[in-house]
Amino acid sequence: MTTDTPATTHAVEWLTAEQQVHWRAFRGGSARLFAALEHELERDTGLSTHEYEVLVRLSETPDRTLRMAQLADNLAHSRSRLTHTIRRMEEQGLVERLPCIEDARGVNCTMTEKGWQVLVAAAPSHVQSVRDHLVDILTPEQFAALGDAMETVRLHLTGGACHVE
Amino acid sequence: MTTDTPATTHAVEWLTAEQQVHWRAFRGGSARLFAALEHELERDTGLSTHEYEVLVRLSETPDRTLRMAQLADNLAHSRSRLTHTIRRMEEQGLVERLPCIEDARGVNCTMTEKGWQVLVAAAPSHVQSVRDHLVDILTPEQFAALGDAMETVRLHLTGGACHVE
DNA sequence: CGAGTGTAGTACAACTTTGAACTAACAGTT
DNA sequence: AACTGTTAGTTCAAAGTTGTACTACACTCG
Numbered sequence: 144m145t146t147d148t149p150a151t152t153h154a155v156e157w158l159t160a161e162q163q164v165h166w167r168a169f170r171g172g173s174a175r176l177f178a179a180l181e182h183e184l185e186r187d188t189g190l191s192t193h194e195y196e197v198l199v200r201l202s203e204t205p206d207r208t209l210r211m212a213q214l215a216d217n218l219a220h221s222r223s224r225l226t227h228t229i230r231r232m233e234e235q236g237l238v239e240r241l242p243c244i245e246d247a248r249g250v251n252c253t254m255t256e257k258g259w260q261v262l263v264a265a266a267p268s269h270v271q272s273v274r275d276h277l278v279d280i281l282t283p284e285q286f287a288a289l290g291d292a293m294e295t296v297r298l299h300l301t302g303g304a305c306h307v308e
Numbered sequence: 309m310t311t312d313t314p315a316t317t318h319a320v321e322w323l324t325a326e327q328q329v330h331w332r333a334f335r336g337g338s339a340r341l342f343a344a345l346e347h348e349l350e351r352d353t354g355l356s357t358h359e360y361e362v363l364v365r366l367s368e369t370p371d372r373t374l375r376m377a378q379l380a381d382n383l384a385h386s387r388s389r390l391t392h393t394i395r396r397m398e399e400q401g402l403v404e405r406l407p408c409i410e411d412a413r414g415v416n417c418t419m420t421e422k423g424w425q426v427l428v429a430a431a432p433s434h435v436q437s438v439r440d441h442l443v444d445i446l447t448p449e450q451f452a453a454l455g456d457a458m459e460t461v462r463l464h465l466t467g468g469a470c471h472v473e
Numbered sequence: 474c475g476a477g478t479g480t481a482g483t484a485c486a487a488c489t490t491t492g493a494a495c496t497a498a499c500a501g502t503t
Numbered sequence: 504a505a506c507t508g509t510t511a512g513t514t515c516a517a518a519g520t521t522g523t524a525c526t527a528c529a530c531t532c533g
Contacts, residue, residue, distance in 0.1 A: 157435055158438070158443065162451070165451055165454065165455025165456070166442070166455070168456070168462060169442075171462050172457075172458030172462035173338050173458060174384050175384050175462055175465045175466065176461050193519095210481085211483095212481060215482095219336065219340050220520095221522080222482065222483085223484090223522070223523090224521075225482090226484085227520075231518095231519090246480095246481080247481095247527080247528055248482070248529070249481060249482080250481075250482065273323070274323075276461065276464065276465060277334075278323065278327055280460055280461065280464050281457050285453065285456070285460070286457070288453040288454070289330065289334055289457045290329060290331070290334055291330075292446055292450045292451070293333045293336075293337030293338060293454075295446060295450070296337040296338075296341050296445065296446075297336050297341075299441065299445050300337075300344055356489095358489095375511085376512060377511060377512080387511075387513085388491065388492075388512090388513080389490060389491075391513055392489070392490075393489090411498080411499075411511080412497080413497065413498045413499070413511040414510095414512080415511075415513095474533105475533095476532095476533090477530105477531090478530085479528105480528085481526100481527085481528080482525105482526090482528105483524105483525085483526085484523100484524085485522105485525095487520100488521075488522105489519080490517105490518080490520085491516100491517080491518075491519085492515105492516100492518105493515090493516095494513105494514085494515080494516105495514075496511100496514100498509100498510085498511080498512105499508105499509080499510075499511095500507100500508085501508085501509100502507080502508100503507105
């Protein structure tokens with residue numbers, strides 16, 4: 144729908160033609176980028192980007208362990224979705240679930256040694272993909288601007304909380 | 309996995325700490341933004357963003373019609389996925405599928421009057437969401453830079469083809 | 474304490490997406 | 504015309520995702 148010639152008269156500020164071009168570039172570029180990264184990671188390592196991200200988050204904690212809820216918040220995934228992902232990863236031997244001592248409701252998700260090995264093996268390929276399709280095709284200034292803009296978006300959406308991601 | 313202290317020695321250029329921050333902001337911000345837009349559109353109009361985008365593309369052609377393949381390319385969706393989406397939309401009476409005269413293999417997907425009405429009714433809310441969570445929280449320069457960067461990404465991934473999106 | 478409220482995680486069923494296999498039709502070649 | 508390769512679109516089964524409902528535990532305040 145063309146935004147500069149709205150079909151009806153509403154109390155809505157439409158996007159200007161220029162804004163629309165940028166918005167579409169963002170949406171289309173992001174969709175294609177994430178799809179490409181997903182496919183290359185899957186092809187090269189058998190991991191989905193979600194699984195990869197789970198391993199990354201766990202690898203960054205001192206004991207390679209996170210509570211399910213923290214993991215879900217970090218990844219911006221629903222609880223339900225994370226439960227499924229972690230169950231599948233547990234079946235593959237990449238992670239383990241252990242009861243949480245401090246809070247009997249909780250579940251600690253820990254990376255196994257195999258999980259660590261899989262991550263180490265997968266990382267170079269994935270980093271290269273991110274470089275190939277994003278980092279290296281932009282100027283450093285462009286990439287930094289992209290990051291800064293999206294950090295603003297992220298902070299806005301999380302209400303300034305969730306500094307982890 | 310921290311990129312400035314790789315666990316193994318590879319012939320890989322790792323991301324610098326700064327690049328990693330930008331990359332994560334982009335990934336996290338995008339994921340949350342698209343999720344928020346999806347939820348608000350669904351809540352306010354009952355449409356998914358995919359369905360909305362289908363209607364938008366169709367609305368922009370002179371006869372409100374596109375071939376399945378064009379639609380799939382525009383949206384960067386798989387053929388299979390588009391078939392399912394269009395079947396569901398056809399059941400809701402938003403679009404219609406008609407055989408293509410020029411190419412007997414093809415299928416023309418046309419927006420119905422109801423589809424047009426649904427789009428007109430949905431657009432203001434969606435535009436407002438995009439403004440609220442993206443356009444209006446960035447400076448015009450930031451938003452333009454974002455669009456330009458992602459256009460570069462998109463062109464790189466589509467090999468310069470597919471100027472439509 | 475114990476009643477009420479909130480949080481952590483899982484289970485279930487419905488829905489969506491995926492990739493491969495398939496049918497049909499076009500296009501070029503000999 | 505027959506052969507080959509390519510493109511358009513759908514179908515199928517497997518896998519992933521969603522939202523709700525549910526159980527168990529924790530926290531707070533009378």
